[in-house]
Amino acid sequence: MGSHEHSRNHSGPEPLAARVQRMTGLNPACCYQCGKCSAGCPMAAETTLRPHDVMRLVARDRLDKLADADGLWLCLTCETCTSRCPNGCDPARTMDALREIFATGKDGKPPKAISAFHKSFLAQVRAHGRLFEMGLIMSYKLGGGPMFADVTTTPSVLARGKLGLAPHNVKGLDEVRRIFDACAAVAAEEEGR
Amino acid sequence: MARIGVFVCHCGENIGRTVDCHAVAEGCKDVPGVVHSVDYKYMCSDPGQQMVKKAIEEKGLTGVVVAACSPHMHEKTFRRAAAGAGLNAFLCEMANVREHCSWIHEDREKATVKAIDITRTIIEKVKHNVPLSTIRIPVTRRALVIGGGIAGIQAALDIADGGREVILVEKGPSIGGHMSQLSETFPTLDCSQCILTPRMVEVYQHPRIKLYAYSEVESVEGYIGNFKVTVRRKARSVDEEKCNGCGACTQVCPNKKIPSEFDCGLGKRTAIYVPFPQAVPNLPTVDRNKCLLFMNRAKGRPDTCKKCAEACEKGAIDFDQQDRLITEDVGAIVVATGYQLYTIGKDQPKDNLKGYGEYGYGTIPDVIDGLQFERLASASGPTSGKILRPSDGKVPKRIVFLQCIGSRDPQKGMEYCSKICCMYVAKHTMLYHHKVHDGVATVFYMDIRAAGKGYEEFSRRAIEEEGAQYIRGRVSRMWREGDVIKILGFDTLEGEPIEMDADMVVLATAMRPQPGIDVLAQKLSVSYDQHGFINEAHPKLRPVETNTAGIYVAGACQAPRDIPDAVAMASATASKVLGLFANEMLEREPTVARVDEGTCAGCFHCERVCAYGAVEHKDIKDRAGNVVRVIAYVNPGVCQGCGTCEATCPSKSVELQGFTDEQIWSEIQALGV
């Protein structure tokens, strides 16, 4: 078991808790470490970092430990944790903020496949205003996702008509684009800090 | 010839389920002397009591036996009912067929037989009962309060406001206790002195409070309502009548480097000193161990320094003042001697607690205790309220608090939780945060115990709003490297050891009773626990009474207490004392020991065994007034009716009324053994 030097400066001048608070408006110090969030988390058994662990590491400024683990990326954003928390901590939103931090790539990177999936997902939404599964699968696999995983299930899914071959764009695609552009501007600003 | 009535109670199902109550009533009918025997569902109910009364009146009963619950529960009820019907109350007795029978047996048949046996023994006893009358003893309606902390102050004020005189004895030069040393108080953060000093002044000015500061209780004699207390008024070397409190003497004293007790050694005082500016009484005291004149006198040298006496325009300094012994009569005593902290040094006062070598035994100058932190944070303190560390006067930017030092640690300290430290540590992190904005306060804790009104909210505020970093776990070791304190701890939430540098460390040390509490408790004949905390008579139902009648307890000398607790206890003692003082005479049960003056041989075995000091010597004189014999006399005001003397007396000359040998013997015989 490694011991760590305690200091407030793991993540540069701004402590992680303050950074998260700025991004979310939530106070990570509110966490009781009672574990009710993790008790309800459907992914708790799968991950090394459960929501209460994440809350603790944020409060203790441990970006290093957060970067190493898969927990943030296995989260389903089901928000069970948030709805259970007795003190209004919103771990789901906190984890969202952490994913945003890591997505910039400056403080550690998300696992390659997960990053590819997220990027492909958003690219599909940007292109069509909705999800185009076939496009997602293609760009995910080309962008770094596992090439041959799940291919055997494709025929049966196709046969049931669950996988369209041509994209359908939503009405008002322009507005969706505008949302993306606005988000990109905010992200750029965040990166500039 | 005896005419006894027997009343068997079902106690609902409590007795009736396992004992055939009707059979018990029937079974007692043919015991000689029994003229009336009935059973009823609830004997203690009003109709039940009426049955007893009616039978006494109609059948002319000479004795009553109620077979029901323990006499602890309802003896008073039935004795009152009997008295209401004109029978002497002490001719009514209870046979315990509930706690001693129905509750502890299952076999109904056998339990019923046992219940009949129990009832028969009491029937035989009652045949030998004689009418007794309650003892009436006069009450001196003045109270003594020992200890002038917030608990003693509150008790004294409440009793005095209730119209009774109070003598308040404080061993230190000023009243106020530890509360006067605190900066701001949880959970409201109001200034401690601002809320305390008005009460101190009120004590001083109260027409019914006599304050003996710098005094101690020398001896206590007597019993409830009638204590005789000798108080030692220690020599201050200052004449109270002449001194006007100008302070000229303290200005000129050349010995200025004495660590101040009030500032917990962080500040200095002179040999003649007033502990703090708002001291009550505002009188200087010469510390004879530190005064140059007295140090010379101790070595047989002539008086050299008399600077204070020369500076005093009133001629109030009196180096030849002696201790004075003063005797006061009081009817009740409140013990409020407060606490001390487990010291962080190696030596613990008067006992063999091990101390904390792993934290340097207090050798690291920037490791201090909670009270020292209070003095640093206090505007009246040695740093005028600036948080500066003792070693070099720098502002500590990294401060670490360790909770449960000496508490919850049966190996090196106390097994109990000191109850207040979680709260004052939370407070300290806030005070620190308010004064050192860019500093970081870290707390090592095992649990956060914040179970008072507004307490949880307060401790959460420290964490959520005031930036305190709480780490769950204890610290294993601390050492100094340069001017940094190295800390090796464990974070049990993260499951990792943790190393940390600190500029200052504050230990939240255990609360313990005052040194010397055992001696005082022995003088008062009150019991104390293995730590020295005064025992309450009952942890739930009699929390401020001791097991010696007329002596009460308030504040942190009974257990770790915060201010709200101490004040609530103090007011409770006052209400007990005022209740006692409501009557001129005090009524007591007559079940006390009485000596047969004809046969007592004066061996005083009884005196030696009596735990309450109730046995006195009585001179028997002839007509000419010469003492011919000295025999034992049991003071009925003091006797608690335990019967130890009766069991000890070789000549069977002392008997407990209501429990005479004859009565006990007939109970045994009723069982036919």
Ligand SMILES: Cc1cc2nc3c(=O)[nH]c(=O)nc-3n(C[C@H](O)[C@H](O)[C@H](O)COP(=O)(O)OP(=O)(O)OC[C@H]3O[C@@H](n4cnc5c(N)ncnc54)[C@H](O)[C@@H]3O)c2cc1C
């Ligand atoms: C660091 C620290 C911070 C605290 N902060 C808070 C807070 O913020 N809020 C809060 O509610 N509580 C706080 N407390 C607790 C508070 O100090 C106590 O609750 C309170 O002082 C108890 O009062 P007391 O009168 O029982 O005892 P004490 O204050 O100890 O007073 C006892 C008095 O009796 C005298 N005495 C002792 N023995 C004798 C004797 N044999 N004869 C005559 N006199 C005697 C003593 O000299 C003293 O004056 C704090 C305690 C500590 C250690």
Ligand code: SF4
């Ligand atoms: S939102 Fe994520 S962390 Fe929260 S319960 Fe769902 S899966 Fe678990």
Ligand code: SF4
């Ligand atoms: S986030 Fe909420 S539910 Fe989870 S441990 Fe903290 S306080 Fe408990």
Ligand code: SF4
């Ligand atoms: S009050 Fe808190 S710090 Fe004090 S002994 Fe109890 S748990 Fe430990």
Ligand code: SF4
């Ligand atoms: S009965 Fe007990 S208390 Fe009374 S004098 Fe005898 S020994 Fe002392």
